[in-house]
Amino acid sequence: MAVGEYVSVSSQRDAEQADVEREKGELACQPQDELNELAMIYVKRGLEKELAMKVAEQLSVRDRLGAHMRDELGIDQASLARPMQAAWVSAASFASFAIVPISALLVAPDGAGIPAIAAVSLVSLAVLGAFGGHLGGASLGRAALRVTLGGALAMAVTAAIGRLFDVSMG
Numbered sequence: 001m002a003v004g005e006y007v008s009v010s011s012q013r014d015a016e017q018a019d020v021e022r023e024k025g026e027l028a029c030q031p032q033d034e035l036n037e038l039a040m041i042y043v044k045r046g047l048e049k050e051l052a053m054k055v056a057e058q059l060s061v062r063d064r065l066g067a068h069m070r071d072e073l074g075i076d077q078a079s080l081a082r083p084m085q086a087a088w089v090s091a092a093s094f095a096s097f098a099i100v101p102i103s104a105l106l107v108a109p110d111g112a113g114i115p116a117i118a119a120v121s122l123v124s125l126a127v128l129g130a131f132g133g134h135l136g137g138a139s140l141g142r143a144a145l146r147v148t149l150g151g152a153l154a155m156a157v158t159a160a161i162g163r164l165f166d167v168s169m170g
């Protein structure tokens with residue numbers, strides 16, 4: 001699970017890294033073409049041509065590669081995909097999946113085991129989802145909601161299958 005996460009985020013980052021390298025080469029070989037290209041991007045976003053050229057020039061003085069990454073490639077340097085973090089979150093969720101329900105079962109009063117496991121698992125999923133969203137730069141609430149709903153759905157399916165199995169055994 002964590003390994004899969006590492007591989008998928010790694011390959012995403014490799015692709016982004018390749019784009020950045022290609023952009024570096026273009027900036028070195030054809031600086032004027034690249035400046036015009038950047039200005040055209042701002043024109044398409046609604047700036048007048050002269051203003052777009054001025055914006056492109058000034059942004060290029062400050063951080064030329066950064067401007068091209070952000071506005072041409074849509075890559076934000078601060079949020080370049082981080083495979084190790086994604087793998088850690090994934091590993092942490094997997095571990096908590098095993099530990100949390102078991103401890104819930106141990107402390108829950110007789111007869112309340114299953115609902116207690118479900119409730120505790122969903123809360124831990126929400127926390128992990130928010131944490132993952134935080135690392136990925138996404139909205140905390142939405143990330144937590146998505147992971148929690150996914151977990152609830154998985155539990156519902158598991159319960160339904162369990163019931164089917166019971167019936168066919170009965």
Ligand SMILES: [Zn+2]
Nearest residue numbers: 034037068072
């Ligand atoms: Zn460019």
